[in-house]
Amino acid sequence: MFVIDSITHRLKRGCETMAYPKGPAPALPDRHGGALRVDATKCADGCRECVPVCPTEAIARVSGRPVALDLGRCIFCAACVEACPSSAITQTNDHRMAVRLRDDLILGDPAREEVRLAAALDEKLRKLFGRSLRLRQVSAGGCAACEADTNVLGTIGWDLSRFGIQFVASPRHADGLLITGPVTKNMELALKKTWDAMPEPKIVIAVGACAIAGGPFVGHSQVNNGAASVVPVDLYIPGCPPHPLTILDGLLRLLGRLEERKVGS
Amino acid sequence: MSHSASFALLANGTSLPWSEVPQTAIADFVRATAGELDRGGRLCSWFGVPEGNGVRLVAVIAFDADNTLAVGRSLPVSGGYKALTATHAQAHLFEREVWEQHGLVLEGHPWLKPVRKNNATVNAPAVGEFFRVDGREIHEVAVGPVHAGIIEPGHFRFQCAGEEVLHLEIALGYQHRGMEDALPGGPHRATMSQMETVSGDATIGHATAYATVLETLAGTEAPLRAQWLRAIALELERLANHTGDLGALANDVAFLPTSSACGKIRGDFLNLSALVCGNRFGRGLVRPGGCRQDLEPERLAQLSARLSTALADVEQAANWFWDSASVRTRFENVGTVYANQAGEVGLVGPAARACGLVRDVRFDHPTGWHRFAQLPVAVWPGGDVFARARVRWLEIQRSGQFLKEQLASPPDGGIRDELAPSAPETLAVALVEGWRGEICHVALTNESGRFRRYKITDPSFHNWTGLALALRGTAISDFPICNKSFNLSYCGVDL
Numbered sequence: 001m002f003v004i005d006s007i008t009h010r011l012k013r014g015c016e017t018m019a020y021p022k023g024p025a026p027a028l029p030d031r032h033g034g035a036l037r038v039d040a041t042k043c044a045d046g047c048r049e050c051v052p053v054c055p056t057e058a059i060a061r062v063s064g065r066p067v068a069l070d071l072g073r074c075i076f077c078a079a080c081v082e083a084c085p086s087s088a089i090t091q092t093n094d095h096r097m098a099v100r101l102r103d104d105l106i107l108g109d110p111a112r113e114e115v116r117l118a119a120a121l122d123e124k125l126r127k128l129f130g131r132s133l134r135l136r137q138v139s140a141g142g143c144a145a146c147e148a149d150t151n152v153l154g155t156i157g158w159d160l161s162r163f164g165i166q167f168v169a170s171p172r173h174a175d176g177l178l179i180t181g182p183v184t185k186n187m188e189l190a191l192k193k194t195w196d197a198m199p200e201p202k203i204v205i206a207v208g209a210c211a212i213a214g215g216p217f218v219g220h221s222q223v224n225n226g227a228a229s230v231v232p233v234d235l236y237i238p239g240c241p242p243h244p245l246t247i248l249d250g251l252l253r254l255l256g257r258l259e260e261r262k263v264g265s
Numbered sequence: 266m267s268h269s270a271s272f273a274l275l276a277n278g279t280s281l282p283w284s285e286v287p288q289t290a291i292a293d294f295v296r297a298t299a300g301e302l303d304r305g306g307r308l309c310s311w312f313g314v315p316e317g318n319g320v321r322l323v324a325v326i327a328f329d330a331d332n333t334l335a336v337g338r339s340l341p342v343s344g345g346y347k348a349l350t351a352t353h354a355q356a357h358l359f360e361r362e363v364w365e366q367h368g369l370v371l372e373g374h375p376w377l378k379p380v381r382k383n384n385a386t387v388n389a390p391a392v393g394e395f396f397r398v399d400g401r402e403i404h405e406v407a408v409g410p411v412h413a414g415i416i417e418p419g420h421f422r423f424q425c426a427g428e429e430v431l432h433l434e435i436a437l438g439y440q441h442r443g444m445e446d447a448l449p450g451g452p453h454r455a456t457m458s459q460m461e462t463v464s465g466d467a468t469i470g471h472a473t474a475y476a477t478v479l480e481t482l483a484g485t486e487a488p489l490r491a492q493w494l495r496a497i498a499l500e501l502e503r504l505a506n507h508t509g510d511l512g513a514l515a516n517d518v519a520f521l522p523t524s525s526a527c528g529k530i531r532g533d534f535l536n537l538s539a540l541v542c543g544n545r546f547g548r549g550l551v552r553p554g555g556c557r558q559d560l561e562p563e564r565l566a567q568l569s570a571r572l573s574t575a576l577a578d579v580e581q582a583a584n585w586f587w588d589s590a591s592v593r594t595r596f597e598n599v600g601t602v603y604a605n606q607a608g609e610v611g612l613v614g615p616a617a618r619a620c621g622l623v624r625d626v627r628f629d630h631p632t633g634w635h636r637f638a639q640l641p642v643a644v645w646p647g648g649d650v651f652a653r654a655r656v657r658w659l660e661i662q663r664s665g666q667f668l669k670e671q672l673a674s675p676p677d678g679g680i681r682d683e684l685a686p687s688a689p690e691t692l693a694v695a696l697v698e699g700w701r702g703e704i705c706h707v708a709l710t711n712e713s714g715r716f717r718r719y720k721i722t723d724p725s726f727h728n729w730t731g732l733a734l735a736l737r738g739t740a741i742s743d744f745p746i747c748n749k750s751f752n753l754s755y756c757g758v759d760l
Contacts, residue, residue, distance in 0.1 A: 002588055006522055009581060016529060029536065031543030031558060055458045075458055077549050137415040141442050143465025143756050144417055145546045148509075151415045152535075155528035169413035186381070186439045186759075187418060188388035190410045216458035222383065222443035240458075240548060241465070244532075 017159045021258060025095060025245060032243065033078055033091035037114050038107040040066030042088035050080035050089060056209065056216055071097065071115055072105040072212035072226075075240035098237045098250025102228065105212070105236060118235055120256030125201060129175055130255050132164040135205070136174035136198065140191050141223055142181030146208035146241040150178060153244055165251055171197040176234075180241075182210040182223040183230055195231045203234040205254070207247060212236050271297035272326065272335035278632035280481045280693035283709060286338050291322065291346045294339040298324050301335060302353050307624075308611055309334070309696065309705045311349070311359035312720045313367040319343040320367045323720075325694055325707055329629040334694060345370030355611030358726060381438035381759050390438030398424035398431050406741060410439045417755035425741055433736040433744075435729050440759035448719035452479070452553075461548050464723055464757030466506055469498045469538075470699030471721070472551035474706040477632065477695035479553035482687035482710060487633070490678045491555035496634035497671055498538060498547050500664040503700040505534035506752075507615075507657040507664075508579050513749045514654050515586055518595040526582035533575040540568055555681030569672045576665040583658050596651035600735035600747035603648055610730045614702020615660065616751055618644045619652035626698035640667050650743075653750040687714040699724060701754065723757030 018026055028034055043066065050059050050067065058073035059080055069080070069089065080089045097115050099105055104116035120126060139147050153160040154167065168174050171194045183191060195204075206227040209215035214225035227233055237250040252258045271289045275281050289297060302308060306326040313320040319341030326335045339346075349356040351373035360371050362380050371377060378393035397405070404425055410418035418439040424432040444459060460475040461468045473495050480486050487495070512527025535545040542550035542558045550556055560568065586592050602612070607620035617624045625642040627635045643659035645652045689712050697704045702724030711717040732751045736744060 005588075006585055009585070010522065013526075029539035029543050029545075031541075032539065033543060052454075055455045057454070075548070076544075077458070136411075138411055139415070139417045139440075141440050141756070142417065143462040144754065145462070145465030145468070147415050147417065148466060149545065152528070152532055155532065156525050157529045157532060167415055171411075181440070182442065184439065184441055184759075185383045185385075185388050186390045186441050187410065190389065190418060190439065194411055216455045216462055217442045217444075217447075218455075220443035220447060222441050222446070240462075240544075241546065243545070 016156045017162070018157055021252060028093060028095050028243060028245065032093070033076065033081070034093040034095055035097040035115060036069060036071060036074065036081070036107065037090050037092050038067060038069045039088050039090070039113050040108045042086045043067050044086055047085065049083045049085055053079040053083045055079070056218060066108045066110075068106055068108040070106050070213065071238050072102060072236060073209060073215070073218065074238060075209050075215060095243055095245045096249050097239070097246055098235055098253055100235060102233070102236060105238060118250060118253045121203070121254055125203070126256050128201065129203070130257070133176060133255060134166055134168045134174050135176045135178045136171045136194060137167055137178045137180070138191055138194050140179060140181040140187035140227070141184035141217070142208065142210060146180035146211070149241045149244045150180070150207060150247060153248055158244060158248060160248070163252065163255070163257065172199070174198050174202070176203040176205060177231065178205045178207055179211045179227040180207050182214040182217045182225060183227055184223050188224060188230060191230055204231050205235040205237065205250070206233045207237045208242060209238060209240045212238060215240060269297045269300060272301065272337040274333050274335055275694065276332075277334060277626070277630035277694065277696045278477050278481055280688065280691045281336065283690045283692050286336055286692055288321075288338050288340050291339040291342045294322060294324070294337060295347060295349050297337065298326070298349055299352055301326050302355070305330065306335065308353070308355045308359065309703065310707055310720055310722045311356055311363070312707070312718070313363050313369070314338070314709060314718045315367065316341045320369060322363070323707070325705065327630065327696070329624055332629055334630065336692065336694065342369060345372060347372045348374040350374045354609050355727070358730070379438065381441040383441070390436065390441070392420065392436040392438065395422045395434050395436070396424070396432060400426070402426050403431070419755045423736070423741055428740045428742065430736045430739055430741050430744070433733045435733055437729070437755055437758050440756040442756070442760065444760035445719065445721065448716050451716045451719070457552065463721055463760065464725070464754040465546060467502065467699040467701060467704065467754065467757070469495065469502045469547040469551060470697050470704045472547070473499065473633070474695045474697045474704050476551050476553045477697070478693045478706050478708045479684060479687065481693045481695070482691055482708065482714070483685040484688060485682065485685065487555045488679045488682055489676045490559070491680045492634040493671065493676050494556045494560065494680065495551055496638065497668060498541060498550055499697070500668050501534055501538050501541070502547060503664050504661060505531050505538070506700045507661050508534060510657055510749065510752050511583060511586065511654065513752070514596075514650070514746060515592070517746045517749055518592055520586060520589060520592050523582045523586040526578065530575055530579045530582060533571070533578070537568060537571060537575070540564065540571070552681065554684040555679070557681065559680050560675070565672060565675065569669070572665070572668060572672070579661060583661070587658070593651065595746065596654055597649060599650045599743050600739055600750060601647070601649045602731050602735050606734055607648065607731065610734065611727045612731045613727045614698070614724045615653060615656045616702065616728050616731050618642065619656045620648040621646040626696045626703050630696050632695070638667065638671060640664070650746050650750040689714045701725060701752070702728065721760060723754055725753040725757045728753050729758065
């Protein structure tokens with residue numbers, strides 16, 4: 001009975017893997033808000049309402065300059081959106097926010113209202129990794145949330161391995177590192193050793209506000225304010241934690257598997 | 266109930282002026298604490314508060330059957346004192362911490378070594394020497410800090426005779442982010458976000474403890490509807506994590522139907538938290554003074570409907586698992602922690618309840634919404650992997666039932682009040698039954714109402730010793746299922 005029951009249940013459930021990216025992306029939860037957009041032309045002169053409400057000091061306004069919001073530091077609490085009297089900072093509901101350059105996460109300057117989404121790896125690396133990317137994950141002070149939402153990509157709903165992307169147990173088997181956490185001083189040696197143990201060529205992906213810029217722990221003497229202070233980073237995926245869809249978008253974008261697609265409507 | 270004059274009684278989620286916390290000379294204080302533990306008390310927290318050139322020790326003890334807590338403090342100590350650990354093992358990690366943080370010499374502590382201090386010459390934890398078993402047949406296995414899967418870092422050192430583990434020592438500290446060092450003088454701008462990431466999969470638990478501390482320091486409580494929302498979010502957190510754990514246990518014994526299903530259903534529960542507040546881990550929901558988002562009627566209806574589906578799915582996945590003799594055989598009599606050991610080392614949460622111990626903050630020390638709506642305590646005897654899995658399954662069912670009842674009768678009213686400033690020179694205690702067990706936050710304010718000391722005790726701080734005990738006499742190949750059956754937090758300990 002047990003075997004027959006199991007097979008019946010299995011058949012009843014069918015394929016549970018989402019259609020994305022061939023089909024439309026699943027919607028973000030309506031209260032998630034997605035990436036932020038900063039239209040500094042709407043800022044009133046001298047207004048600094050958003051600056052003190054940001055828990056991670058991701059927003060700065062130097063006099064004479066437009067407001068600058070660092071989406072890398074942002075934990076997406078939307079306190080600034082609530083505080084802004086002129087709707088200069090808004091939520092886009094867009095899950096896409098992975099970038100290649102740290103600077104591409106700084107919003108506010110003219111023509112820089114939104115993140116500049118990641119370009120794919122160069123031709124040579126794309127040939128190597130485009131259809132088969134093995135990643136080693138290192139948590140270096142991560143709180144287990146970025147780790148959990150990376151792990152979830154391996155479940156049947158997301159099925160990351162259909163893109164040829166897998167997480168491996170040894171750095172010797174890996175093409176890249178996926179780092180979470182602010183990189184604590186206590187993990188610095190272990191992270192460096194993991195990086196050194198990987199064969200060339202290799203890439204690094206920083207997932208979450210902590211790994212990009214230290215997150216809520218920025219400035220603590222016990223942490224390094226992000227992965228880039230220890231290893232060179234090729235892809236930044238913001239969030240606290242990033243939604244699994246945001247992580248998947250970043251990975252596919254890096255491998256050049258989303259380029260031609262225009263998402264969002 | 267009689268109690269020693271060295272302690273003042275208080276209820277969970279309340280505070281006491283610092284001057285009214287009884288003080289005793291350290292030797293008497295250690296003796297009095299030992300006496301309270303001997304007559305059934307449980308050490309929730311034990312920490313130092315620097316004062317002048319010395320340090321005061323503070324003890325928070327729970328009397329579960331009497332639904333009360335006791336707090337006491339020592340007179341300032343300098344130099345050292347005779348360790349409580351010498352007679353009461355549940356103090357051992359607390360006293361290692363006191364030694365590390367305040368430099369007190371702890372006479373008679375059997376295993377004094379760092380908890381999370383940095384070795385600055387190499388930038389790794391100063392873990393110290395490991396206990397070694399000598400003998401020609403003995404071999405040592407070292408695992409971590411970087412593990413094979415996507416999990417947090419820690420180091421495990423096994424002393425083995427063949428396949429059998431004689432001793433396991435667990436060295437943490439890799440995740441140390443300086444949480445407690447940052448708190449004096451607070452709350453700061455980042456404090457709330459830091460509290461939400463003490464242990465990221467227990468965001469609601471820690472955020473609720475922190476909010477409760479600030480509310481009691483302000484002499485108020487959150488609006489009832491906010492307390493109701495927090496209770497709902499706490500059970501959603503428990504459902505997601507327990508479901509994930511059942512799936513992970515199934516995976517480790519190669520029972521893939523339940524593993525695959527639970528991986529997805531866990532996400533369904535996380536998405537319910539996201540439905541409530543936008544974040545799959547409940548971030549941004551709980552704030553001192555109440556909650557930030559409400560469950561309006563349509564959202565509540567959607568939550569109820571999706572919850573029923575997810576609960577039905579998890580029931581089916583769990584039944585596959587329990588119906589399989591091969592799964593049950595792999596879990597039974599593996600990684601056993603005996604009830605007397607569990608009591609001695611002070612286990613909490615599902616790990617304690619799987620040894621038959623009736624310990625659950627929601628039931629024993631109800632605060633917030635749990636004063637009005639109780640959950641029965643889910644216990645199972647045995648102390649093995651099977652019992653820990655079984656308790657999780659019982660709790661999934663009870664949490665589901667609780668949520669169905671609560672969602673059917675929401676209280677009216679607002680969700681957030683402006684909070685008054687914190688009372689100066691006051692000690693506040695809040696316990697919350699997170700999904701791993703008792704989360705304990707203790708705050709002491711200075712003369713201007715800012716934090717003078719803030720002590721966080723994650724349930725994992727009590728329970729890692731349980732995992733070490735579970736491995737004794739167990740085959741090393743069973744480490745993965747033993748580890749999953751506890752599924753403890755690294756960053757919650759490392760802070």
